[in-house]
Amino acid sequence: MGRGKRPATYEDIEALPPGWVGEIIDDELWALPRPARWHTWVASVLGVDLGSRFGVGRGGPGGWWLVDEPELHFGRQVLVPDLAGWRYERAPGLFERDEPFFDLAPDWVCEVLSPSTATLDRGRKLSLYHQEGVSHAWLLDPRAHTLEVYRRGVGGWQLVARHGGEEVIRAEPFDAEPLELGGLWAPRPTPAPEP
Template structure:
């Protein structure tokens, strides 16, 4: 079914009736169109990150998922027609297996990574930043493939604290997985 445009507020129940090919998110009951198909650079960086996390998480209780992967937020004791937050982060790390179902993640992932594009900067840096903070995501990364940098925010007492900006010269530890060290030259290298 096509996406209707007659309601002021939508829910996950509405979301489930929409065209599966549509790239949409639902935040506070409002529809947000995701940016057009990601650039090649976006996909390269996301692929490197997904590979690094997937290899590290093999045989561990956590899982890495890349978009499209529905993450329903603020779902406690709610039915589909009461849930009004559904996002598709570029990369979600989920350690609580109880949150996973056939439809995606029901609750906040432990970590979310968004790869910035010119059309997503405001959404990722402001709207989703506040949403993920309120939802209790423990670690939030904003990856800027154009400037070859990763900005890290860590949740402390319900507030995201800026942890730093890291570039291709850096090797960083993932806060929720201190044993995972990422060589950012490997993640952010450019291919011609």
């Protein structure tokens, strides 16, 4: 933060134009427009897939609270991952309070990388997630069709696996069920049938 510049506050987030997402990282406001369509598609498909099997337990083991774009408050830090999840046993009363934010660090976060956010997502945000005790982080790149899976280690994040393309994978912490990566990527337009 520059000399003489005041720390960002939650009022700065509230003052953003409609449709903008605000985060406060190290007392600095990061204002980002709503994500591109392909970014939204990947996050939505992953949320539905994991949410049905691990959130509500339809055709899978359940056991998780999975939330799209939760606002996380860690002291003065305000972060908004694309997806986050808490294990039921660690957060049984997660939804008992009525605030529009969460102050308990999730067990898993997923950031969908965009050209405008990749540096922040890979850098300071990933560092803060580790600092707050998040046990797993995923970085999804919808343009490169890749998924990086990280596990929290004592000194930092450990890259567990890098997957891509059309692979069918098992990725921590949701490795109890297979995940079809090909289903995440935005569908390619198909030509209309000829008459």
